[in-house]
Amino acid sequence: MMRVSFGATVWSLLAPGIAAAVGLPDSHPSVGVLSKFNFKCPYAEEWVTKGPLQAALDLGLVQNVTTITTSKSGGRQQLRRRTQQDMIVAGSCVYTNAWSGQVACLEMRGDAWTGATMESRCASETDSTLTAGAPCAVPDGMTGWCLVGEDGSIEATPMAGDNNCGQTQSACETFMTGT
Numbered sequence: 697m698m699r700v701s702f703g704a705t706v707w708s709l710l711a712p713g714i715a716a717a718v719g720l721p722d723s724h725p726s727v728g729v730l731s732k733f734n735f736k737c738p739y740a741e742e743w744v745t746k747g748p749l750q751a752a753l754d755l756g757l758v759q760n761v762t763t764i765t766t767s768k769s770g771g772r773q774q775l776r777r778r779t780q781q782d783m784i785v786a787g788s789c790v791y792t793n794a795w796s797g798q799v800a801c802l803e804m805r806g807d808a809w810t811g812a813t814m815e816s817r818c819a820s821e822t823d824s825t826l827t828a829g830a831p832c833a834v835p836d837g838m839t840g841w842c843l844v845g846e847d848g849s850i851e852a853t854p855m856a857g858d859n860n861c862g863q864t865q866s867a868c869e870t871f872m873t874g875t
Contacts, residue, residue, distance in 0.1 A: 783805040783806050783850060784805065784806065784807055785803050785804070785805055785829065785830070785831045786804045786805065786806065786807075786809035786814060786828070786829070787803075787804045787809065787814045787818075787826055787827055787828040787829060787830065788801055788802065788803045788804065788826075788827050788830050788831055788832045789801065789802050789804070789814070789817065789818035789821060789824050789825070789826050789827075790824065790825050790827070790832075791818070791821035791822055791823060791824035791825070792821075792822045792823040792824075793822075794821075794822050795871075800853065801832035801833065801853070801854065802832065802851050802852065802853045803831055803832045803850075803851070803852040803853070803854075804817065804849070804850075804851060805849075805850040805851075805852050806845075806847065806848040806849050806850050807848055808848030808849040809849055811828065813849070814826055814828065817851070832852075832853075832854050834854055835854055835856040836856065837856045837857065838854050838855065838856050839855050839856060839857045839861055839864040840854075840855050840861065840864055840865075840868075841853065841854060841855065842855050842864075842867075842868035842872050844872055844873060853868075853872065855867065855868060
């Protein structure tokens, strides 16, 4: 019976091949890989070649991204995720929720809202009052925002609950068809 021993000499032959396989330059010191770390992410090629943000964009994992070109940093482009909280608050509507009977508020965010569209939207709610340019008051125990609409005309409703994000998300998606 013949035994094969993978000693230091065999490892020294394999290590440069491993370094080249993961994209390291030939001059890079040898890289040892433990077997417990020998796995391959299905999107590794995307992340390695394009960077994590561009890969996430290409794979549809990130939305609402704005490209900013900065000339002071050598013309380099930087990508920044624009959150919905950063959008302009065009106004808010305080109303009585027809289902719960409680006072609720929705913010109208984005630059597509006009005075007429805000008035029309707010008038569709019971006992409503529109305030242009003002955000909703954030309730105690707020667990997040329920967002409905498209970029430029978002309706954002503050959601309060018992710190259970799953229930808040379910209520937003089920009753308000939001995210």
